[in-house]
Amino acid sequence: MPFPKAVRLVEVGPRDGLQNEPEPIDTATKLELIERLGAAGIRHIEAASFVSSRWVPQMADHCEVMTGLTRHPGATYSALTPNLKGLEAGLECGVEEVAVFGAASEAFSQKNINCSIAESLQRFEPVLERAKAVNVRVRGYVSCVLGCPYEGEIAPAKVAEVSKALYEMGCFEVSLGDTIGTGTPFKAKRLIEAVSRDIPMDKLAAHFHDTYGQALANLYAVLEEGIAVIDSSVAGLGGCPYAKGASGNVASEDVVYMLDGLGIETGIDLNKLADTGTWITQAIGRPNRSKVGVALAAK
Template identity: 80%
Template sequence: MGMPNQVSVVEVGPRDGLQNEAEPIATAAKLELIDRLGAAGLKRIEAASFVSPKWVPQMADHREVMTGIRRRPGVVYSALTPNLKGLEAALACGVEEVAVFAAASEAFSQKNINCSIAESLDRFAPVIERARESNVRVRGYVSCVLGCPYEGEIEPARVTEVSRALYEMGCYEISLGDTIGVGTPLKAKRLLDAVGRDIPRDKLAAHFHDTYGQALANLYAVLEEGISVIDSAIAGLGGCPYAKGATGNVATEDVIYLLNGLGIDSGVDLDNLAETGVWITQTIGKPNRSKVGVALAAKIKLIKE
């Protein structure tokens, strides 16, 4: 396959990164984060989640966030819409891309969205149909692709089934999520071999968490297999509320440093990005989990002694 010349980075920090923070984060801070990410050159930013505040209190201001964004030309601001109600609310805010999510693990599906995989797919059919009627693109997430906190190993065939179902329903891209970060490069390649038989590789994205420190190695492995879309979160923010001990997403700064080193174009300014990582982690009082971000900040003395 060979490495891609260009990689599209999907920044999930404002949504996936912040959604589990216990302390409320000001809407203004979320909007500034989104603006700074756009200024650093990111072209795909997941900005909010249209879910019930009862389930995800941190995303209660989704309308204010979605309508408050200073939109930059050429940047797509997307939102997670798990059901028709969420989609209608997002459409009212002028969203141009939405995402739905299913799990490759039955137990995770039950604990995360209170229904079976089959039921979750049935629920998404009208959501995807309605979005497409409104000329809004739909992205599909599949979680637990390399392991589940409740079931352990997940067969690639199960991931393929769920991915294919979402793709056939009309999702233009399928993001494969290693929700608990247990994957290793060989497993990641095997997964891609399986899913790639049913879905073209240019329609697949990698969404890898760094719980076991393997995310960059896994990304390198799938880049070699021709994957050219990577999901990441500024400063490695985020975790999973339904997966104990699961640390954040792979840090965007670390991904950009890797891509730069491989001569792969991402269009992102790393120094600008590192400053943003320092700013958001100081703003919300959380550690910066990006090794590259911390190293660059020390070099340019961004971190207060």
């Protein structure tokens, strides 16, 4: 199958990238990060998470972020809302798109959201109903699609089952997350083949972590299958608190460099994006995990 002509990048740095940072990051820094990402041409930014500040203290200023950001024409600023309480809080703060997250692993679902996969899907039903009533789109995430820290291998059929449930519930798009980054290109292809039997390819996204250095290879493999939406995080920020040693998301700069090299349109200015990665890692005292970002900064 030919590569897609264009790819939509979903930038998850402000949410997934920052949520586990141990030191508080002030709201102004988060807002500047979102503004810089928008100025680099990114049109889909996951900006906040409406979860309990007891569990994720870094996201306690979610409302200030959502109400304080400058909305660029044609850009979408989404937030994570795992339950009805989170959605209602998000709606009060003007969210226009939200996301719910399930898992393809029973053990991970229990550790992450304290319930079974079936229970998690039941919890999402009222969220989808309420969002639909107020014309807010809902994206679905599936964690552990290429491996689980507790169960090991995950069958593609199990991922397909959870993905199909989210899609049929009303999620406009399902993002497949290799949470611990253990996937390899052949497994990634098999995964997409299984899931795309039930869900149209243009309703799927790839959210691959780079723990084992496989994320770009895996993305190349699923681009060949027809995937045209990729989640990534500027400077490779982020990790997973439930997956020890998981280094986090694939770096947006590295993804854009690869897509540019393949002649695939993104609408993103790589230099501005790399400058943003350099800026945010210096601002929060973190290493820049983007190889492209580090190389450009050294020039």
